[in-house]
Amino acid sequence: MRITRFYFFAIVIFIMSAAASNATWAQNPKKHRVVMQFTTSDTAAHRALMNQLKNVLEGFGEENLEMEIVCHNKGMDLLMKTSPFASKVVDFQQKGIKFLACRQTMTQRNIKEEDIISCPIIPRGLIWIIERQEEGWSYLKGGF
Numbered sequence: 787m788r789i790t791r792f793y794f795f796a797i798v799i800f801i802m803s804a805a806a807s808n809a810t811w812a813q814n815p816k817k818h819r820v821v822m823q824f825t826t827s828d829t830a831a832h833r834a835l836m837n838q839l840k841n842v843l844e845g846f847g848e849e850n851l852e853m854e855i856v857c858h859n860k861g862m863d864l865l866m867k868t869s870p871f872a873s874k875v876v877d878f879q880q881k882g883i884k885f886l887a888c889r890q891t892m893t894q895r896n897i898k899e900e901d902i903i904s905c906p907i908i909p910r911g912l913i914w915i916i917e918r919q920e921e922g923w924s925y926l927k928g929g930f
Contacts, residue, residue, distance in 0.1 A: 815847075815849075815850045816850065817850055817851070817852060818846050818850055818851050818852070818853075818924070819852045819853075819918075819921075819922070819923040819924065820842070820851070820852070820853045820854070820923060820924045820925075820926060821853075821854045821856060821914075821915055821918040821919070821923045821924070821925055821926075822853065822854065822855045822856065822925075822926045822927070822928040823856055823858075823861075823911070823915055823925070823926070823927050823928065824855050824856065824857045824858075824861035824864060824928040824929055825857075825858060825859040825860060825861040826859075826860050826861055826929055827860035827861070827863040828929070829870065829871075831928075831929030831930070832863075832864050832869070832870075832871045832929065833871070834928075834929050834930065835855070835864070835928045835929040836871060836874050836878075838928060838929075839853075839855075839878050839883060843878075843881060843883070848881050848882050851882065851883075852882075853882070853883045853884065854883075854884045854885075854886055854914075854918070855883065855884065855885045855886065855928060856886050856888065856908070856911045856914055856915055857885060857886065857887055857888065857891075857911070858887075858888035858890070858891045858911030858912070859888075859891055859911075861929075862887060862888065862891050862892065862895065862897060862902070864885075865885060865887050865902045865903050865905060866897075866901060866902055866903075867901060867902065867903060869903075872903055875903055876903060879903075879905070884905070884906065885903070885905045886905060886906050886907070886908050886911070886914065887902055887905055887906070887907045887908070888907075888908060888909075888910060888911035888914075889907050889908065889909050889910070890909065890910045890911070891911065892907070
């Protein structure tokens with residue numbers, strides 16, 4: 787009988803603490819900081835990335851998310867004005883997702899600023915990602 791009461795009270799306390807935790811989160815939601823690496827020219831991966839971004843935004847909400855997509859290597863194709871996803875990239879930018887272009891890749895591939903969608907240009911994509919991780923940002927590889 788004592789064991790049954792113990793489990794009953796343990797379950798009640800667990801449920802009450804979970805409810806209090808959810809109420810606290812709703813009042814003070816966490817700001818999620820995510821840096822995503824994007825390195826492919828595969829348009830199927832571009833499409834997958836658009837779906838991933840949509841899902842993350844729906845899950846956390848714009849106000850609870852700080853997200854950067856670091857495009858380098860062949861991932862720079864996503865940021866080209868001629869990309870079939872250019873308008874979607876701009877839509878996500880307007881929702882607060884930052885797309886960053888790698889200057890080193892642009893130099894290596896002879897990509898001019900006027901050829902890409904308006905976005906910040908960073909010196910080196912990998913260095914940027916490493917520094918963000920050192921600052922506590924979550925890391926994701928995009929497009930899979």
